[in-house]
Amino acid sequence: MAVLLLVRASPGDQAGRRGAPGAATGGRRDAAMEMRPACERCGVDLPAASRDAMVCSFECTFCRGCTEQRLGGVCPNCGGELVRRPTRTG
Ligand SMILES: [Zn+2]
Numbered sequence: 669m670a671v672l673l674l675v676r677a678s679p680g681d682q683a684g685r686r687g688a689p690g691a692a693t694g695g696r697r698d699a700a701m702e703m704r705p706a707c708e709r710c711g712v713d714l715p716a717a718s719r720d721a722m723v724c725s726f727e728c729t730f731c732r733g734c735t736e737q738r739l740g741g742v743c744p745n746c747g748g749e750l751v752r753r754p755t756r757t758g
């Protein structure tokens with residue numbers, strides 16, 4: 669038998685709990701850092717392996733055409749510099 673760390677749910681184990689500001693686990697956001705799969709300007713697909721994807725430091729994503737021809741290398745959302753997004757290798 670391999671019983672590992674059973675979660676103890678003991679209801680009567682809340683001793684010095686008085687006036688706590690309820691800072692327990694409040695919100696739960698998931699997938700907040702996912703890469704945008706398309707250019708925010710023209711909507712062209714920019715998969716992870718695309719070499720034409722440009723991103724700013726806030727991960728706004730644009731294609732290279734928009735970045736060079738329309739945006740001048742500057743993110744229109746935050747004003748950050750758009751650099752080439754590294755491709756996912758291996
Ligand atoms: Zn574009």
Ligand SMILES: [Zn+2]
Nearest residue numbers: 724728743746
């Ligand atoms: Zn940006």
